[in-house]
Amino acid sequence: MIIDKDTGELLESLEGISEEIPDAMLHAKRWLLWKEVPHPVVGKKPRKVPFYISGFTRKSTDTEEDLFELATFEHASEAILNSPEPYAGLGFALGPDGTGNYWQGIDFDEISKHAHLQVLWNDLPGYVESSPNGDGVHAISYGKEFKSIGSSKEDGIEAYSTGRFFTVTGAAHRCESFTDLTDFVEQVLRPYEARRAKNFNQIISHGEHSLSPAQVADIRSALTRIRSDDYDTWVQFGLALKKHGEDGRSLWMEWSQSSDVYDPAEARNKWETFPIDTKNEIDYRHILKEAQGLGWVNPKSNINQAMVHDPVYDEPIGNRFFSGNFDYIEYTVDGFIGTGVTVIAGAAGVGKTSAVVPIAAIVAGLWKVPNINIVLRRKVIYVTEDPGQLRRIVKGMMMSAENVAPASEFDEWFHVIPANRRKPEQLAKSIEFWRERYSYEAEANQNHYMIDPLIIFDTSNATIDLDNENDNAEIGRAIGSIKKTLNGGSMWLIAHLAKAITRTSAPDELSPRGGGAWVGDAHGVAFLVKDEDIPDKRFFVLGKKRFEAAFNEMEMDTITGNETVSTPWGEIQDIVYRFGIPQPLFGDDSMEARKAEVSARNKNMDDSMRLIRVLDYIKREWKQAMDEGLYSFLGVSTNKIYEEIGGKKTYLLEALAELTDAQKVEINVQGEHKNATKYYRPAGEK
Numbered sequence: 118m119i120i121d122k123d124t125g126e127l128l129e130s131l132e133g134i135s136e137e138i139p140d141a142m143l144h145a146k147r148w149l150l151w152k153e154v155p156h157p158v159v160g161k162k163p164r165k166v167p168f169y170i171s172g173f174t175r176k177s178t179d180t181e182e183d184l185f186e187l188a189t190f191e192h193a194s195e196a197i198l199n200s201p202e203p204y205a206g207l208g209f210a211l212g213p214d215g216t217g218n219y220w221q222g223i224d225f226d227e228i229s230k231h232a233h234l235q236v237l238w239n240d241l242p243g244y245v246e247s248s249p250n251g252d253g254v255h256a257i258s259y260g261k262e263f264k265s266i267g268s269s270k271e272d273g274i275e276a277y278s279t280g281r282f283f284t285v286t287g288a289a290h291r292c293e294s295f296t297d298l299t300d301f302v303e304q305v306l307r308p309y310e311a312r313r314a315k316n317f318n319q320i321i322s323h324g325e326h327s328l329s330p331a332q333v334a335d336i337r338s339a340l341t342r343i344r345s346d347d348y349d350t351w352v353q354f355g356l357a358l359k360k361h362g363e364d365g366r367s368l369w370m371e372w373s374q375s376s377d378v379y380d381p382a383e384a385r386n387k388w389e390t391f392p393i394d395t396k397n398e399i400d401y402r403h404i405l406k407e408a409q410g411l412g413w414v415n416p417k418s419n420i421n422q423a424m425v426h427d428p429v430y431d432e433p434i435g436n437r438f439f440s441g442n443f444d445y446i447e448y449t450v451d452g453f454i455g456t457g458v459t460v461i462a463g464a465a466g467v468g469k470t471s472a473v474v475p476i477a478a479i480v481a482g483l484w485k486v487p488n489i490n491i492v493l494r495r496k497v498i499y500v501t502e503d504p505g506q507l508r509r510i511v512k513g514m515m516m517s518a519e520n521v522a523p524a525s526e527f528d529e530w531f532h533v534i535p536a537n538r539r540k541p542e543q544l545a546k547s548i549e550f551w552r553e554r555y556s557y558e559a560e561a562n563q564n565h566y567m568i569d570p571l572i573i574f575d576t577s578n579a580t581i582d583l584d585n586e587n588d589n590a591e592i593g594r595a596i597g598s599i600k601k602t603l604n605g606g607s608m609w610l611i612a613h614l615a616k617a618i619t620r621t622s623a624p625d626e627l628s629p630r631g632g633g634a635w636v637g638d639a640h641g642v643a644f645l646v647k648d649e650d651i652p653d654k655r656f657f658v659l660g661k662k663r664f665e666a667a668f669n670e671m672e673m674d675t676i677t678g679n680e681t682v683s684t685p686w687g688e689i690q691d692i693v694y695r696f697g698i699p700q701p702l703f704g705d706d707s708m709e710a711r712k713a714e715v716s717a718r719n720k721n722m723d724d725s726m727r728l729i730r731v732l733d734y735i736k737r738e739w740k741q742a743m744d745e746g747l748y749s750f751l752g753v754s755t756n757k758i759y760e761e762i763g764g765k766k767t768y769l770l771e772a773l774a775e776l777t778d779a780q781k782v783e784i785n786v787q788g789e790h791k792n793a794t795k796y797y798r799p800a801g802e803k
Contacts, residue, residue: 134207135194144190148170148190164565184214207284208283221298222255222276223275225254227252231272234272242301244258246290265277328361339413345372370384449480451491452668457606460643462644463644472697474499477497478514499534502535509692510696532555540582544598552603571609572608655675678695724768732782755769755794781799783801
């Protein structure tokens with residue numbers, strides 16, 4: 118169905134919309150549907166979200182899969198009228214069509230506010246029509262690729278030849294010819310984009326864009342004096358820090374978290390709305406002044422030297438700290454692992470990768486496992502020293518487990534990157550790049566929440582270049598750099614344990630190899646361990662955490678299989694794969710009951726074997742004595758049997774008593790006192 122935006126009524130046809138649209142556009146397989154959805158940031162205009170005629174949201178652009186899903190005008194019109202879902206209208210995808218040419222578009226927005234657009238729009242080439250809000254125009258044409266001009270409230274101009282779609286209203290102004298828009302973009306519009314850069318460079322030329330490390334430290338110190346609960350102050354400080362680029366953004370995002378109502382998606386989106394101050398009316402010094410008015414003392418001032426205490430660190434957070442609501446928890450594995458930096462440590466050979474990869478697949482929504490719930494599906498960036506092992510594990514899951522996604526979906530949601538040891542500051546840039554590329558906006562039922570990817574370093578030693586892995590200060594700086602760049606995102610650092618442990622190991626034995634900062638500076642710590650009583654299973658055991666977990670352990674049931682492959686040199690190889698199937702363990706009772714059952718089974722098996730070995734030894738010793746003519750041989754003493762069989766002496770005495778009761782052996786006692794030596798011989802032998 119399609120809804121009239123002005124009246125809210127359902128439309129039964131698209132009559133008239135195609136009359137002025139050029140035939141080349143109507144027959145091109147470039148059409149989409151679109152909906153208008155509320156923006157997650159209050160006060161911002163609604164977003165236009167594109168959909169394929171299949172009903173799925175358009176996620177990627179200009180790929181083979183994307184081109185396959187696009188439709189002709191006829192099919193898109195039929196789909197929008199027959200769909201049970203309400204759509205706002207039709208859209209046209211810009212970008213390459215596979216012939217070497219590109220569908221192009223120019224968007225003039227808020228013409229009523231920009232005098233230059235009121236002149237320029239009359240010269241627009243191509244097919245020109247009004248935009249849905251009536252205060253803008255779109256021009257669509259066909260030609261060469263050109264560098265995009267992104268949106269700017271400064272001039273209201275946008276131009277694209279890739280990666281975008283335009284809404285289509287059919288409210289045409291003209292279509293004189295399908296003229297290549299490239300010349301108009303480069304000769305007429307590009308100078309307006311250059312003016313934006315000039316205004317930005319004016320800020321840099323004043324020496325107020327970059328912040329020195331000392332200035333960053335002063336601002337961070339000042340911000341601790343002021344909470345971000347007040348909306349006007351929150352916005353004002355954002356404006357003050359906008360001109361200071363990424364340093365300013367990091368400081369503002371970090372400070373924003375001091376609010377009881379902090380929303381990372383809202384903060385990220387709000388930052389993008391702040392204009393850059395080109396008149397030098399406000400900068401970081403505004404924050405220092407506000408903080409000083411509340412008692413903060415600049416560390417550089419003489420007053421600070423005379424102070425006995427530092428109010429930044431000595432004073433409480435604020436008078437309204439406990440008036441706020443409960444903080445929400447964002448999980449990576451719901452009820453078990455939260456966001457932030459989590460260190461997962463295990464001994465060499467315990468199977469860390471075989472356990473972590475399946476759980477990461479669950480986080481990515483690629484494997485449905487009972488009792489493990491993933492609310493926020495995340496893309497996974499897996500940095501590994503052995504990509505081949507990951508492929509074996511995933512292929513094994515596809516062959517041996519149920520409800521595992523196909524390879525094509527793994528390729529979309531699970532990205533493997535070879536490990537390369539780099540300094541923390543270099544890795545921070547990669548993390549920032551991965552977050553920008555692989556974060557995505559959730560659907561309307563999750564309020565269009567921005568979901569960060571899960572980044573995994575397997576192992577931390579193969580990825581993070583440290584001069585000394587035992588230097589807590591160096592480890593702390595590395596984790597601090599990662600935490601700052603993650604900004605609330607999710608990372609798992611896979612580490613080696615200092616020594617082999619089991620589930621029954623003492624708490625102080627549970628520590629990753631290297632300095633204690635791995636535990637102290639991370640948001641959470643988990644351990645992959647084995648149980649000496651259950652050799653075919655592994656267990657994920659939570660250590661440090663910052664919330665009350667729904668369960669503290671996951672049992673990993675190990676699955677092993679094999680597959681034959683042909684080598685380039687003509688050999689047939691048998692390739693073994695191994696992966697774990699995770700299941701939460703709730704409470705101690707079921708866990709202890711299971712251990713008791715296994716322990717009892719093992720003891721029964723040991724008891725039976727002990728009986729067989731004891732009886733066999735007594736028979737052999739008796740036979741040897743008789744063969745040698747030692748007819749006065751009394752039998753085998755208890756101590757002699759114990760030396761041969763070993764184990765707990767209590768178990769041995771129980772076995773001898775059971776053999777005696779069953780008349781398998783006889784006892785010959787020398788002496789009458791209670792500690793007299795007992796000799797055992799086969800029953801019936803004299």
